[in-house]
Amino acid sequence: xxxxxxxxxxxxxxxxxxxxxxxxxxxxxxxxxxxxxxxxxxxxxxxxxxxxxxxxxxxxxxxxxxxxxxxxxxxxxxxxxxxxxxxxxxxxxxxxxxxxxxxxxxxxxxxxxxxxxxxxxxxxxxxxxxxxxxxxxxxxxxxxxxxxxxxxxxxxxxxxxxxxxxxxxxxxxxxxxxxxxxxxxxxxxxxxxxxxxxxxxxxxxxxxxxxxxxxxxxxxxxxxxxxxxxxxxxxxxxxxxx
Amino acid sequence: xxxxxxxxxxxxxxxxxxxxxxxxxxxxxxxxxxxxxxxxxxxxxxxxxxxxxxxxxxxxxxxxxxxxxxxxxxxxxxxxxxxxxxxxxxxxxxxxxxxxxxxxxxxxxxxxxxxxxxxxxxxxxxxxxxxxxxxxxxxxxxxxxxxxxxxxxxxxxxxxxxxxxxxxxxxxxxxxxxxxxxxxxxxxxxxxxxxxxxxxxxxxxxxxxxxxxxxxxx
Numbered sequence: 001x002x003x004x005x006x007x008x009x010x011x012x013x014x015x016x017x018x019x020x021x022x023x024x025x026x027x028x029x030x031x032x033x034x035x036x037x038x039x040x041x042x043x044x045x046x047x048x049x050x051x052x053x054x055x056x057x058x059x060x061x062x063x064x065x066x067x068x069x070x071x072x073x074x075x076x077x078x079x080x081x082x083x084x085x086x087x088x089x090x091x092x093x094x095x096x097x098x099x100x101x102x103x104x105x106x107x108x109x110x111x112x113x114x115x116x117x118x119x120x121x122x123x124x125x126x127x128x129x130x131x132x133x134x135x136x137x138x139x140x141x142x143x144x145x146x147x148x149x150x151x152x153x154x155x156x157x158x159x160x161x162x163x164x165x166x167x168x169x170x171x172x173x174x175x176x177x178x179x180x181x182x183x184x185x186x187x188x189x190x191x192x193x194x195x196x197x198x199x200x201x202x203x204x205x206x207x208x209x210x211x212x213x214x215x216x217x218x219x220x221x222x223x224x225x226x227x228x229x230x231x232x233x234x235x236x237x238x239x240x241x242x
Numbered sequence: 243x244x245x246x247x248x249x250x251x252x253x254x255x256x257x258x259x260x261x262x263x264x265x266x267x268x269x270x271x272x273x274x275x276x277x278x279x280x281x282x283x284x285x286x287x288x289x290x291x292x293x294x295x296x297x298x299x300x301x302x303x304x305x306x307x308x309x310x311x312x313x314x315x316x317x318x319x320x321x322x323x324x325x326x327x328x329x330x331x332x333x334x335x336x337x338x339x340x341x342x343x344x345x346x347x348x349x350x351x352x353x354x355x356x357x358x359x360x361x362x363x364x365x366x367x368x369x370x371x372x373x374x375x376x377x378x379x380x381x382x383x384x385x386x387x388x389x390x391x392x393x394x395x396x397x398x399x400x401x402x403x404x405x406x407x408x409x410x411x412x413x414x415x416x417x418x419x420x421x422x423x424x425x426x427x428x429x430x431x432x433x434x435x436x437x438x439x440x441x442x443x444x445x446x447x448x449x450x451x452x453x454x455x456x457x458x459x460x
Contacts, residue, residue, distance in 0.1 A: 074368070090381075102367055
């Protein structure tokens with residue numbers, strides 16, 4: 001489903017954010033990327049839907065090369081949902097308008113059909129009663145669930161999560177993780193940048209550890225937690241799993 | 243004080259005020275439109291859009307308006323071989339000049355919206371145009387309104403410079419009445435009052451909008 005081949009990315013001329021990254025993610029898999037800040041996790045995620053321009057290598061999503069000149073990047077992105085650390089809901093629109101904007105504008109769905117679908121998805125994430133609230137009237141957890149609903153409304157083949165719980169109060173993390181766990185169990189292909197190790201244990205098929213723009217270690221969640229091979233991984237785990 | 247001089251010539255001067263308002267409105271519409279285009283070009287990663295727009299904006303912001311009016315009015319016949327109608331010359335000068343100021347207000351407004359908003363919009367498959375139209379501009383407009391209203395007030399005052407090429411707008415007509423009646427004190431106090439009232443209305447609107455915004459953002 002996603003093939004990342006020898007991708008390198010520089011910011012400016014000397015700062016290398018990603019160094020020769022290769023990874024294959026098959027359909028229906030959940031992959032968790034962790035690592036210290038500045039390790040290139042988010043950059044890698046953004047390479048998958050073309051929000052970041054890499055200088056070397058190739059990323060192929062569902063058979064389409066992301067940076068090929070003849071690729072319709074808007075079409076590709078419409079099939080890849082993304083959820084952000086700071087939600088990035090449109091503050092001037094209600095939850096409903098946030099969710100229906102792309103289906104109506106990009107997919108050309110009729111407005112009433114998009115609305116019915118939005119209600120259905122909001123029920124799935126557990127907050128149908130917030131449909132006509134503005135983001136400013138929602139809690140952090142609710143905002144992130146609306147953001148997930150917004151991405152799901154496009155019926156994506158892949159979902160990308162960029163630290164979806166890092167900006168949340170502790171008591172709101174679970175409501176967001178529960179939604180993500182349901183999604184993973186329903187067979188969604190997911191790439192998640194996160195340090196939620198409980199989530200990783202429960203649903204991740206593979207865990208990738210990154211540092212300084214490289215993949216230092218990858219493996220199943222069992223291997224990863226029980227027998228980390230790399231010294232740097234062990235150090236990282238000992239710090240976050242107090 | 244002879245206030246009768248005002249009532250006697252009220253209609254004549256009011257005719258000038260209509261022209262002033264007309265000038266201001268056309269300039270506002272044209273300046274905004276051109277300003278939006280310039281702002282977009284200034285934010286574009288394409289250098290063939292960015293550089294010409296930047297040069298334009300810096301050029302016109304570095305000149306006094308009165309000079310622009312002279313240039314357009316006196317130089318265009320040299321270039322085109324035909325003299326330009328005063329009204330048209332004034333409109334062209336005002337739009338050319340004010341759009342540079344609008345462009346900077348709009349650019350700052352667009353840049354005040356966090357980058358994540360555009361990222362979210364793009365990630366859902368929206369084109370850059372759709373992102374601007376539905377996500378960025380509606381939010382940026384809210385932030386820009388006070389500055390835009392202020393600029394509109396400035397335009398209203400600036401139209402008085404049309405008199406230098408013989409445009410009979412409000413101030414020019416007051417000036418003509420004074421030439422006939424020799425009542426400078428009364429007439430120019432009256433003119434000041436009219437400008438003051440109009441500009442105060444503008445400032446008041448701007449303040450209202452700012453207050454409303456503060457409430458909204460709570």
